[in-house]
Amino acid sequence: MKSAVQTGSHYITGDVACAEGAIAAGCRFFGAYPITPATEIAEHMAERLPDVGGTFIQMEDEIAAIASILGASWTGTKTMTATSGPGFSLMMENLGLGVCTETPCVIVNVQRTGPSTGLPTQTGQGDMMQARWGSHGDYELIAIAPSSPQDCFYHTILAFNLSEKYRVPVLVMADEIVGHMSEKVIIPDAKEIQLIERPKPKGRKDRFKLYEPGPNGVAPMPAIGDGYNVHVTGLTHDERGYPAMTVEAQEEMMTRIKGKIRDNLDDIVHTEEYMMDDADIVIVSYGISVRTGLTAVDEARKLGYKAGLLRLITVWPFPEQMIHDIAARVKGLITVEINLGQVHYEVERCAKGQASTHLVGSAGGKIIHPDKVVSLIKEVFQP
């Protein structure tokens, strides 16, 4: 068997880095369905997984791909699938099953331009709201947005760690540019990579309750064959996991699946700041658009503006308090994203009118030029 962690300096695409990150994180099952621009993740996993004792299967569609990883996850295996817009749409129902049954798994969406088939080979960030609300019903999950192939490696590991720790599907919201471009990716030594495993039940099997929360609100999770005789259902269920068709059971279940995320925001929400100390104009961005933002900050600084950048690594749950606090001390917030306004409206919601909010968006297809951001700054703000 080859080593799971390919330590060294590599020149690889974001898709390949994502697959390597998954394997380094302990992913041993991948349910695939090809789709541009995420196919290379599946291709790389198909080659690498048998090496490390894992299993790759190409299913008949994206619905089957996500269903297979949910099933495989209950055997105690870390699992992943990767797709893009149209496939992501097909996965929505089973994403809800994953949330409701608290099944850890990672779903990578290498975003392209929509709606419908759109521009399959060109970039977009139009699936951000679908990531948050795409499955029916009310719920919480975690979405992470990498900005580079190096991020793809680390953020996939982060996605697995959060997924295992909180028993929730985690979305890696990459995009076509991040997925397809090649850059230097450093893969560290295996022992430098910290991995988190899902909590396992202890104690008497006959008293075990499948959804009895542990200290951080997350219930321990047995694997099939451990002898706990669990029943797992997408129906509203009680702590035993049994279907319970009552308003009270629904409230209790929702409190648990939302609470375990909302109560642990400090651990889940990751952001990065650039030139934020004295900034009074803040660019909020995520994914590939962070790179637009970084250049725009430098250009604006040259023109005398006190610009800074807040990068959302975790887009969902949204860093509401942080945006609220920043809005209280700055003049304006500019959201840069490759859509015509999605996360922008979240920023607007959290700013609560304390600062002006602006969108530099695009219909999709290519990265936004930093000049667009700079000219907005020049138009709206005084240096």
Add this chain to the structure above:
Amino acid sequence: MAFWRQPLDTQEIQITKGVVNIIEDRCKGCGYCIEFCPMHILAFSDHFNKKGYHPPQTTKPDECVNCHYCEIICPEFAIYSTEAPL
């Protein structure tokens, strides 16, 4: 019937005897056990169970041959037969 041959080992064959056990409150009164009992020893009772159905009762308890058919046709896990004590 008169023309059927008498098997040579009739004397040696022992027909098992069974006891029918009914978990009345599980019954939903579909009547499958009654209709398909090969010995025709079951019938609806007059009383109601917890759910408001008439569970079966044995009309000729001694004639049960412990074939288990009532047990396996029952959709409700409400009836089963066991071997009668000697």
Add this chain to the structure above:
Amino acid sequence: MTKNPKQIGSKQPSHPLDDLIRTDRIPHIWCPGCGIGTVFSSCLTAIKATEIPYNEFTMVSGIGCSARGAGYIKLDSFHTTHGRAIPFASGIKMAKPDLNVIVFSGDGDLFAIGGNHFIHAARRNMDITVICVNNLNYGMTGGQVAATTPSRAKTTTTPFGNPDSPFNLPLLAYASGASYVARWTILHVRDLTNAINEAIRKKGFSFIEVLAPCPINYGRRNKEKSLDTMKLYQEKTIIKNGADPGRADIDFERGVILGTFVDTDRSTCDDMYEVTCRQCSED
């Protein structure tokens, strides 16, 4: 666990299958006269008869009346989304090939919304056992036309009779590459139990279609009480093992063929993965 626990005497009369049932959830939701309970009971008897430790089994179901079965079995069991039991089960099987994975679901779930998954799992020869309770309609939603509803039959969405033709399920399974294909009715419950037992022990994709009455939603609209349906099963079926699946369409006027249609051996999906992918990657 190496041995299945023996039942010990209790105060309450204890059914021989109580050790495999979540008795705290009984009575189940199925209507009086519904055949699903019998198929479920037969499945539990078959599981018991294999003498394989219980923790080496898992049951997966989709959505619908039959799919509620997973909620009553006292094993690791999964009640998933509509039509997706088979890919969920495939994930379990491929991640942990030692498990015996049983998919217990209905005709609407497995063959309309989930039809694509069925044919592909059969093509791959995924080593799972699929038990389809065929009650000829969508029972849970109140009796709508299904992919198995006979032509001209009345349902709530075909008030003038079904204009479409139904699937011949054994033929579909055979054509897709299943290793074991059988059909029984709930009246033929001993044969059914033996078939499920065989199917569990069979390496490869096994499929058993079980005809079962739906007296409330299908029977009522087609003037068929549950005992009438059972009489049809008694009088209008022909047991013929090894019959041509091409002749297995459901036509009670001509007679419905029951029995084992297919029992062949072919490498399974997990075996092929081992041989093709794992061993090559070591070179």
